[in-house]
């Protein structure tokens with residue numbers, strides 16, 4: 467071994483540290499950089515990586531998030547009591563220097579569990595992104611005044627299929643049920659979407675290769691574990707959205723995005739709205755082409771009484787954002803950038 471594999475693994479953790487720092491998690495910026503240093507120094511983090519530090523090893527995507535997600539899961543499961551005073555997600559206060567000896571001890575003690583966590587694909591369902599979706603839905607309801615069938619690809623746990631049960635704040639007031647446990651005070655900036663539009667959701671349906679079911683404690687913990695522990699507002703939103711999900715049914719089928727859309731048809735007297743956020747980058751080119759072709763096919767069938775629309779929040783170039791919010795409606799098929807948002811959705815700034 468020339469050490470090339472060790473450097474590559476450490477660089478992957480360092481890269482993730484910088485991304486987390488840019489996206490608002492100073493805790494993970496510091497922790498991942500320290501873990502990268504531990505890989506180079508031959509500490510317990512290198513042992514957790516095992517064969518992944520071999521020169522010819524292929525690293526899984528987002529290696530750093532797999533390591534810190536596994537660690538967070540131990541904390542949430544009560545398996546790492548010495549870290550609880552340091553993890554804000556369980557009421558602690560993060561200070562790298564104070565936490566580091568306990569981090570090293572936990573990594574060493576739970577080496578096998580953390581190694582197994584490297585095989586898991588990080589799963590998140592970011593409730594803040596519903597701020598972007600809702601602006602699109604209100605415009606569609608305003609323009610067509612039809613009941614909406616909401617269809618999401620890459621839906622994860624389907625939390626955002628309940629977006630009309632969340633509350634969105636802006637400088638000119640709130641939209642959404644006043645008693646919703648999910649209240650996002652600064653959700654919208656810029657000219658507000660048409661808040662008086664007659665929005666009614668009559669179907670909530672999602673597709674995901676690995677759907678999560680938040681009525682299961684195990685799946686809720688999975689979502690929490692991949693939410694960054696110092697971003698406590700994101701965690702609070704996630705926990706509150708799980709409460710909403712318990713009251714508002716939605717179906718998320720275990721299906722690839724293109725297969726799911728192949729089975730979809732428009733319905734007379736409704737607007738079928740396809741929504742996706744931070745999913746496109748996970749799809750292979752062939753699947754993206756199949757989806758676009760299916761949307762084009764469905765669009766042929768669209769009319770003023772059987773509308774098709776697509777709302778997306780996906781990276782344009784930079785994964786660190788901002789991402790455009792794009793709305794396309796058929797008949798007519800105009801794609802319009804109606805706003806932009808940071809990767810976690812808040813605030814969504816409307817362009818008018």
Ligand SMILES: C[S@@+](CC[C@H](N)C(=O)[O-])C[C@H]1O[C@@H](n2cnc3c(N)ncnc32)[C@H](O)[C@@H]1O
Pocket residue numbers: 589590591592593595619620621622623673674675676677721722723724742743744745748749750753
């Ligand atoms: C980053 S998550 C985003 C989840 C959700 N859209 C959100 O914004 O919170 C991407 C999701 O896409 C799903 N996914 C990846 N490839 C897929 C595919 N080919 N078909 C359907 N879902 C897929 C993953 O399982 C994951 O739940």
